[in-house]
Amino acid sequence: MEEVDVEPIKYHGMFNNMYVICCVLLYVVRKDEDICSPILRKLFNESHLIFVGLQKIKEDVPSKNKKSQFVSISKNYRSVIRACMEELQQNAVSAQDGSLASQYGDQVSILLAIELIWNLCEVLFIDAAPGDQFSPAGPHG
Incomplete structure (x- = not known):
């Protein structure tokens, strides 16, 4: 289909x-075409498995162990995105067709933005040390 x-x-x-x-x-x-790309299809499948695993952890793991599991899953997700980006970048460099190379480049840019946003969310919401706060005035008020 x-x-x-x-x-x-x-x-x-x-x-x-x-x-x-x-x-x-x-x-x-x-x-x-994005759905039909084998590289992005692999990203979708691996991401699905990661998020299904995350739902199981939500139900099965005691709350005291969840933070370390969330950090591990988040880093795993970022590594999947990074691997996909690298594969797309290699395809962009080796592509003979300029429009195909441009399409790969656009996909790399989108995944880079996703990875950066995910990393920021990981730092702010998952892996933040207790008591760490970000304030516009800086650390001394």
């Missing part, structure tokens, strides 16, 4: 037919 991406686009204009004035809503349909 092929995946498709359907995006509604509202045309800013009015058309007057013989019965009624109406707005036109166009749908752009294109094949969702």
Whole structure:
């Protein structure tokens, strides 16, 4: 089964037919190539396994051991993203087609942003030491 991406686009204009004035809503349909990429498919599958494991830990692990498990899972997730980024980067460098190289480069940029945001969330919410607070005024008030 092929995946498709359907995006509604509202045309800013009015058309007057013989019965009624109406707005036109166009749908752009294109094949969702990201889903078909073997590299990103591997990322989706591994991410799914990581998050399913995270749900099991939520239910099974005592609360005192959860923080270390969350940190470990978070680092594992970042390493999966990093491995995918590196593979996409290698493909971008070796691609003969310029548009394909550009597509790989765009995917690398998106994954880099995801990794950076995830790392920030890990530092702020998961692996923060007790009593550590970030304040705009700095450490001395």
